Amino acid sequence: MSKLWKESYALNIKEIDNQHIELFKILEELLNAMSQGQGNQVVLKIINNLENYARMHFGIEEKYMQKFGYEKFQDHFEAHQYFYKKMAECKQAFQSNNLIVTKDLMDFLNKWIVKHICGTDTLYKELFIQNNVR
Numbered sequence: 001m002s003k004l005w006k007e008s009y010a011l012n013i014k015e016i017d018n019q020h021i022e023l024f025k026i027l028e029e030l031l032n033a034m035s036q037g038q039g040n041q042v043v044l045k046i047i048n049n050l051e052n053y054a055r056m057h058f059g060i061e062e063k064y065m066q067k068f069g070y071e072k073f074q075d076h077f078e079a080h081q082y083f084y085k086k087m088a089e090c091k092q093a094f095q096s097n098n099l100i101v102t103k104d105l106m107d108f109l110n111k112w113i114v115k116h117i118c119g120t121d122t123l124y125k126e127l128f129i130q131n132n133v134r
């Protein structure tokens with residue numbers, strides 16, 4: 001379990017909560033690798049893991065939202081797009097060896113994920129539960 005995860009973040013939808021937990025796990029791994037000054041290949045690999053996992057998770061949320069005719073789909077979709085943009089900036093900063101900007105963007109992504117899960121994601125909670133997502 002990641003130290004970044006708190007029980008209060010749970011939506012009580014196991015499938016989604018497990019994916020959120022995994023996101024924090026990869027994020028924590030990334031923060032640790034950076035602070036320990038791990039090699040560039042190691043850090044880049046974790047950045048890519050985080051990006052791929054986020055795409056997978058957001059894709060699953062979007063699939064359910066569309067299937068259930070979620071009225072706030074567009075806003076939520078755009079929030080996910082924004083994350084990809086900031087994630088790409090983070091990767092680019094790291095590849096340009098700009099470690100201060102990389103760290104700032106990672107902290108930003110960390111806060112963004114918490115805010116997204118505790119805000120935007122909670123808005124679909126009832127709809128998902130009504131449609132038997134468990």
Ligand SMILES: [Fe+2]
Pocket residue numbers: 020057061117121
């Ligand atoms: Fe989510």
Ligand SMILES: [Fe+2]
Pocket residue numbers: 058061076080116120121
């Ligand atoms: Fe989301």
